[in-house]
Amino acid sequence: MIEADIHEIDIVKAEKTKIHDVDFDNINFGRIFTDHMFLCDFIDGKWQQPQIMPYQAMSIDPSARVFHYGQAVFEGMKAYKDNNGEVFLFRPEDNHSRINKSSARMAIPEFPKEYFMNGLLTLLNLDKEWVKPGVGNSLYIRPFAIATDSAIAAAPSSNYRFMIICSPAKAYYTGKVRVLIAEKYSRSADGGVGFAKAAGNYGAQFYPTSLAQAKGFQQIIWTDANSHEYLEEAGTMNIFFRINDKLITAPTSDRILDGITRKSVIQLAEDNNIDMEVRRIKVEEIKEAARNGSLKEIFGTGTAAVISPVSAFEHAGTTYEIPDLDDSYAAMFKKQLLNIQHNLSEDKHGWRYPVK
Amino acid sequence: MIEADIHEIDIVKAEKTKIHDVDFDNINFGRIFTDHMFLCDFIDGKWQQPQIMPYQAMSIDPSARVFHYGQAVFEGMKAYKDNNGEVFLFRPEDNHSRINKSSARMAIPEFPKEYFMNGLLTLLNLDKEWVKPGVGNSLYIRPFAIATDSAIAAAPSSNYRFMIICSPAKAYYTGKVRVLIAEKYSRSADGGVGFAKAAGNYGAQFYPTSLAQAKGFQQIIWTDANSHEYLEEAGTMNIFFRINDKLITAPTSDRILDGITRKSVIQLAEDNNIDMEVRRIKVEEIKEAARNGSLKEIFGTGTAAVISPVSAFEHAGTTYEIPDLDDSYAAMFKKQLLNIQHNLSEDKHGWRYPVK
Ligand SMILES: Cc1ncc(COP(=O)(O)O)c(C=O)c1O
Ligand SMILES: Cc1ncc(COP(=O)(O)O)c(C=O)c1O
Numbered sequence: 275m276i277e278a279d280i281h282e283i284d285i286v287k288a289e290k291t292k293i294h295d296v297d298f299d300n301i302n303f304g305r306i307f308t309d310h311m312f313l314c315d316f317i318d319g320k321w322q323q324p325q326i327m328p329y330q331a332m333s334i335d336p337s338a339r340v341f342h343y344g345q346a347v348f349e350g351m352k353a354y355k356d357n358n359g360e361v362f363l364f365r366p367e368d369n370h371s372r373i374n375k376s377s378a379r380m381a382i383p384e385f386p387k388e389y390f391m392n393g394l395l396t397l398l399n400l401d402k403e404w405v406k407p408g409v410g411n412s413l414y415i416r417p418f419a420i421a422t423d424s425a426i427a428a429a430p431s432s433n434y435r436f437m438i439i440c441s442p443a444k445a446y447y448t449g450k451v452r453v454l455i456a457e458k459y460s461r462s463a464d465g466g467v468g469f470a471k472a473a474g475n476y477g478a479q480f481y482p483t484s485l486a487q488a489k490g491f492q493q494i495i496w497t498d499a500n501s502h503e504y505l506e507e508a509g510t511m512n513i514f515f516r517i518n519d520k521l522i523t524a525p526t527s528d529r530i531l532d533g534i535t536r537k538s539v540i541q542l543a544e545d546n547n548i549d550m551e552v553r554r555i556k557v558e559e560i561k562e563a564a565r566n567g568s569l570k571e572i573f574g575t576g577t578a579a580v581i582s583p584v585s586a587f588e589h590a591g592t593t594y595e596i597p598d599l600d601d602s603y604a605a606m607f608k609k610q611l612l613n614i615q616h617n618l619s620e621d622k623h624g625w626r627y628p629v630k
Numbered sequence: 631m632i633e634a635d636i637h638e639i640d641i642v643k644a645e646k647t648k649i650h651d652v653d654f655d656n657i658n659f660g661r662i663f664t665d666h667m668f669l670c671d672f673i674d675g676k677w678q679q680p681q682i683m684p685y686q687a688m689s690i691d692p693s694a695r696v697f698h699y700g701q702a703v704f705e706g707m708k709a710y711k712d713n714n715g716e717v718f719l720f721r722p723e724d725n726h727s728r729i730n731k732s733s734a735r736m737a738i739p740e741f742p743k744e745y746f747m748n749g750l751l752t753l754l755n756l757d758k759e760w761v762k763p764g765v766g767n768s769l770y771i772r773p774f775a776i777a778t779d780s781a782i783a784a785a786p787s788s789n790y791r792f793m794i795i796c797s798p799a800k801a802y803y804t805g806k807v808r809v810l811i812a813e814k815y816s817r818s819a820d821g822g823v824g825f826a827k828a829a830g831n832y833g834a835q836f837y838p839t840s841l842a843q844a845k846g847f848q849q850i851i852w853t854d855a856n857s858h859e860y861l862e863e864a865g866t867m868n869i870f871f872r873i874n875d876k877l878i879t880a881p882t883s884d885r886i887l888d889g890i891t892r893k894s895v896i897q898l899a900e901d902n903n904i905d906m907e908v909r910r911i912k913v914e915e916i917k918e919a920a921r922n923g924s925l926k927e928i929f930g931t932g933t934a935a936v937i938s939p940v941s942a943f944e945h946a947g948t949t950y951e952i953p954d955l956d957d958s959y960a961a962m963f964k965k966q967l968l969n970i971q972h973n974l975s976e977d978k979h980g981w982r983y984p985v986k
Binding site: 302303304305307311329331332333334335336337339340341342343344345346348378379380381414416418420421424425426427428429430437439441456458459460461462463464465466467472473474475476477478479480481483484499500502509510 | 658659660661663667685687688689690691692693695696697698699700701702704734735736737770772774776777780781782783784785786793795797812814815816817818819820821822823828829830831832833834835836837839840855856858865866
């Protein structure tokens with residue numbers, strides 16, 4: 275583990291904390307930020323001195339390429355506090371390697387692991403009061419990189435900025451969600467950037483999602499763009515289907531994000547001796563399973579919501595309700611994950627990462 | 631036509647012009663901006679007072695949604711000056727309606743036509759010295775809209791900023807280009823945002839294009855993501871193929887941008903009694919035509935380059951050279967378009983739009 279070494283980062287501390295203005299019981303996701311932010315510029319072909327400074331607006335040219343060409347990637351991760359006040363991350367090195375995969379696809383220079391981990395740990399040490407204990411509380415962490423060149427030619431930027439900002443969070447979604455299965459719109463193409471956390475993938479979903487919301491669905495489950503026959507993932511979650519006692523999720527591909535919660539659930543399924551199949555799954559298969567009663571659960575997995583159970587889905591104008599269940603896998607995985615994240619249970623795979 | 635009415639826009643003029651620092655004979659595309667910029671914010675559900683002010687960096691929060699979710703659209707258009715010092719736009723109302731189509735797909739509020747045209751004309755009147763006469767010279771105009779909300783929830787922004795910035799330009803590409811036909815990577819999916827000038831569409835092309843460039847090709851011709859069998863368009867150009875004396879271009883779709891130069895060329899083909907087919911065209915068809923000598927020309931069409939002739943293409947490891955031609959359609963269309971744009975010939979379709 276890399277120890278935080280604050281001497282390697284230029285640090286300007288906030289003169290006073292904003293924490294006392296925050297009502298932690300009533301937080302809207304992603305609108306409040308901690309006292310500090312991490313920033314590192316890529317100039318002249320290399321990453322410059324990393325800095326931590328008071329969270330603040332920045333000055334940027336209207337021609338910066340991020341505004342015009344969406345050359346931007348991000349990550350989403352969380353810090354948790356246990357009852358002794360210790361702070362933990364969950365598999366943070368996977369977020370680092372994923373943002374570099376996203377960056378490579380978006381022609382953004384990769385960010386060194388030492389800078390990433392050191393920046394993260396130093397920032398969390400400074401702002402650790404913002405991580406509240408208690409299951410359900412967390413600090414959402416948003417690393418991101420943007421193209422900052424002041425030039426509107428449609429070509430990769432020469433300059434970039436890598437930042438980390440943090441926002442206190444309660445549970446992201448509440449209750450079960452109703453989902454619409456995509457028949458017309460799509461999220462990503464073969465040979466495209468769907469596997470990357472590229473900024474433009476998300477803005478592109480807002481309009482179709484707003485149409486779904488107007489019909490009473492919170493989320494869309496995307497299908498493959500070619501045939502719309504195969505179930506892929508949701509906007510910010512991978513998707514699992516339970517048919518009888520078997521769990522199925524789609525394989526990752528260049529269209530699907532390799533979710534860290536997804537792969538943790540796949541591991542937990544094995545730990546719990548649950549029959550787990552990673553394979554393509556047809557819309558028809560779950561419709562048939564819903565009709566014959568073998569479809570027991572659908573749930574999404576992702577850092578923001580952890581596990582998000584689905585109460586109903588619609589496809590081709592028909593709604594399929596999924597009855598509540600006593601021995602729900604979704605509830606079990608959620609509990610097991612939260613317990614590991616909050617240092618309430620053994621962590622046999624070494625997923626917890628102490629912030630020292 | 632809407633007359634510029636500067637009383638409707640808050641104007642702060644630059645104290646002095648930067649124009650004398652500019653070497654207009656040696657301009658790199660998109661790096662130099664004129665003295666002023668146009669800006670209009672969307673707040674509280676409506677577009678606020680439009681403003682023109684000295685071109686300058688702006689202050690923006692690191693959590694602004696444009697950085698995280700690529701909720702951003704843009705346009706590209708040009709102003710031209712004739713030998714009498716009169717300035718013209720080319721079909722600017724089509725750029726307005728297109729940016730609104732892009733915005734709708736990206737869940738960005740549409741921008742009123744009066745604001746757009748009035749902003750454009752007022753800005754061009756202030757900065758008209760920056761439009762240099764002479765065919766090949768132009769002022770590139772970049773209207774764009776970005777999501778400015780300080781909130782990182784993956785949902786549409788409530789606040790936006792619409793801007794227009796301008797950059798003097800010489801010809802964008804010089805000489806003929808060598809192109810690679812896409813076999814693995816793709817630009818857009820059915821049901822996606824390819825038809826929109828959405829920022830993320832462009833950043834997503836940088837990496838595959840850099841691979842093509844490393845192999846000696848300047849551009850990629852994208853094929854359909856499903857089969858890679860059909861020719862679609864290039865990164866910032868639509869594509870035309872001439873087989874014997876017949877011209878072919880792909881139909882627009884939700885994957886392909888409805889280019890203004892493209893539709894102007896389709897009209898010019900009719901005006902010149904050229905046999906013009908708008909239909910899907912297979913990679914195999916042009917390979918066969920290249921082999922049997924009937925492939926006379928390939929050219930791209932777009933505001934930046936006007937017409938960009940292709941000298942060779944590669945597909946499946948084989949390079950096909952396209953011999954030079956005396957009676958080139960590309961050269962003819964380029965001349966006819968530039969003559970209309972620079973007020974050197976009759977404008978029978980009413981494409982020229984005087985900046986008064
Ligand atoms: C498209 C998409 N799928 C799935 C996920 C879930 O990934 P993770 O479990 O790593 O948070 C995310 C993001 O969080 C996502 O953006
Ligand atoms: C993807 C794409 N195709 C084609 C074009 C050509 O369109 P226009 O002729 O309107 O400039 C552009 C942009 O300019 C583009 O971005």
